[in-house]
Amino acid sequence: MKQSKHDLGSTKNEGMENVPMEERRQFLKMGLAITGIFAGGTIFSAVSVIDRVFASSEEFTAQYPYKPHYGMILFQNRCVDCERCVAACAETNHVPHEGYRTRILMKEMPDAVGLKREFIPVLCNHCNVPQCTRVCPTKATYKDPVNGIVMMDTSKCIGCLTCQEGCPYNARYFDEHRQAVDKCNFCFDTRLSKGEKLTACAAACPASCRVFGDLSDKGSDLYKAIHQLERPVWVLRPEAGTKPSVFYTKDTSAVAFK
Amino acid sequence: MNKHCATIAICLAIAMPAVAAENHGGDVVYTKPVKSVLFSHKLHVEEKGLSCDMCHARTFDMQALKAQENADFTMKSLVEGKYCGACHNGTMAFASNTRCAACHTGVKGGGPPRGGKH
Numbered sequence: 001m002k003q004s005k006h007d008l009g010s011t012k013n014e015g016m017e018n019v020p021m022e023e024r025r026q027f028l029k030m031g032l033a034i035t036g037i038f039a040g041g042t043i044f045s046a047v048s049v050i051d052r053v054f055a056s057s058e059e060f061t062a063q064y065p066y067k068p069h070y071g072m073i074l075f076q077n078r079c080v081d082c083e084r085c086v087a088a089c090a091e092t093n094h095v096p097h098e099g100y101r102t103r104i105l106m107k108e109m110p111d112a113v114g115l116k117r118e119f120i121p122v123l124c125n126h127c128n129v130p131q132c133t134r135v136c137p138t139k140a141t142y143k144d145p146v147n148g149i150v151m152m153d154t155s156k157c158i159g160c161l162t163c164q165e166g167c168p169y170n171a172r173y174f175d176e177h178r179q180a181v182d183k184c185n186f187c188f189d190t191r192l193s194k195g196e197k198l199t200a201c202a203a204a205c206p207a208s209c210r211v212f213g214d215l216s217d218k219g220s221d222l223y224k225a226i227h228q229l230e231r232p233v234w235v236l237r238p239e240a241g242t243k244p245s246v247f248y249t250k251d252t253s254a255v256a257f258k
Numbered sequence: 259m260n261k262h263c264a265t266i267a268i269c270l271a272i273a274m275p276a277v278a279a280e281n282h283g284g285d286v287v288y289t290k291p292v293k294s295v296l297f298s299h300k301l302h303v304e305e306k307g308l309s310c311d312m313c314h315a316r317t318f319d320m321q322a323l324k325a326q327e328n329a330d331f332t333m334k335s336l337v338e339g340k341y342c343g344a345c346h347n348g349t350m351a352f353a354s355n356t357r358c359a360a361c362h363t364g365v366k367g368g369g370p371p372r373g374g375k376h
Binding site: 077078079080081082083084104106114115116117118119206207254255256257 | 291292293332333334337353355356357358359360362363364365366
């Protein structure tokens with residue numbers, strides 16, 4: 001894992017009062033209902049949001065700011081670390097062996113009752129309040145205004161690695177071949193823009209662990225997997241306040257194999 | 259010199275019974291169709307007390323890893339009661355379509371299937 005060069009302990013919390021009005025409006029437009037309930041949103045009060053979720057489901061879904069709003073949900077219990085997703089990603093996006101756009105973390109609890117190991121696939125969370133784009137001095141990394149993907153413009157990247165420091169998910173690496181920071185872009189250039197419906201990782205997964213789709217499409221499997229109350233859904237590091245478009249869940253029912 | 263001989267003798271004395279006691283196939287690591295699944299004979303034979311015949315009569319060949327050459331060595335088959343699924347059916351042992359990471363150790367290896375002593 002990367003080491004922070006700065007003494008983060010001595011930095012001050014900027015506090016809510018310092019969030020500019022423009023950013024506040026952006027948050028409000030973005031659907032606090034969703035992030036408050038389903039993504040552990042921490043920036044604004046989650047309590048008042050709960051009422052709103054149940055008060056108006058129309059309002060609740062109308063607030064995704066992008067169309068399509070690409071996102072993913074990962075069924076964590078289905079991952080077996082076969083790493084077909086990692087291999088498919090590397091091949092599709094020319095990721096060098098020393099780099100990564102997606103990885104599988106392993107958690108082991110030898111003293112746990114029953115299952116003692118689980119795998120956690122991780123990738124860029126395509127945050128709706130991205131820290132990486134905020135700190136990039138050249139705007140080489142930016143949030144796509146149409147589909148919400150956090151993109152890289154490699155020609156603008158100066159390799160300062162500030163985005164790596166800013167990312168709470170360690171989702172970025174410096175690619176020596178591109179001479180720029182590289183990261184997951186949901187295969188936008190290699191697949192989605194060519195008419196494919198899935199990312200390479202989601203297409204390669206043999207266990208239906210990765211469900212990719214459009215968060216703003218009520219008919220999508222992704223939408224249905226997130227907007228329900230029967231199974232917990234969470235995001236990684238909600239305390240970072242980044243409002244990810246990548247969600248996690250576990251299903252207790254048996255896995256269906258095709 | 260004598261000291262060395264004594265050390266070797268002691269080592270052999272300790273090692274010999276251990277080798278003799280392992281009258282099963284040890285760990286078998288399947289890599290097809292996905293990497294990797296660790297089957298532990300120690301867990302199934304020594305700890306669970308299964309006899310060789312329970313699996314090797316019909317379900318699995320004595321030759322290790324022969325099953326993974328078959329085209330139907332898939333999770334779908336297991337759920338339908340073939341291979342591991344003959345016992346891992348939810349009645350005799352946990353069902354094949356649950357608790358994936360109990361057997362799947364992944365590309366990184368991950369050690370014994372249930373995290374016990376090995």
